[in-house]
Amino acid sequence: MKTKNLIYILSFAVLLFACSSSSSDDVSDPDPDPDPTTKVTYKDDIKSIIDGNCIGCHAATPTNGAPSSYVTYTQVKNGIDNIINRVNRTGAGKMPPNGTLSASVKALIQQWKDDGLLEE
Known part of the structure; x- marks a missing residue:
């Protein structure tokens, strides 16, 4: 009887740990509940998102087929429509490619x- 209970406990533990979230879909979220009365700025809000999710390919010298660099404020500002389009995609061409x-x-x-x- 003790062996049977041990098997049940171990099975439950394995199932519990297998269901924990550690996927690549958990991309950095610097401020999950921003204050709606505060204006969003590149320096305080957007730069950390770009640095954490885009710079790997969109560096000063773009890699992995990235067509543009997103290192500076001006580059990100000028590419904002493309950035918004790509992060909102669900299929081919979605960004970042390693998660959502x-x-x-x-x-x-x-x-x-x-x-x-x-x-x-």
Whole structure:
């Protein structure tokens, strides 16, 4: 009887740990609940998202087929429509290729555009 209980406990533990979230879909989310009265700025909000999710390919010298660099404020500002398009895709061409940005991060990027692409 003890062996049977041990098997049940071990099976439950394996199932519990197998269901934990550690997928590549958990892309960095710097501020999951931004204050809606505060203007979104590149320096305070967007730069960390770009640095954490885009710079790997969109560096000063783009790699892995990336067509543009997103290192500076001006580069990100000029590419914002393409960035928004790519992060909102679900199929071919979605960015970042290693996962999906959370809805709150996508909304933050859109809010930055709507707020006027403020630098600071």
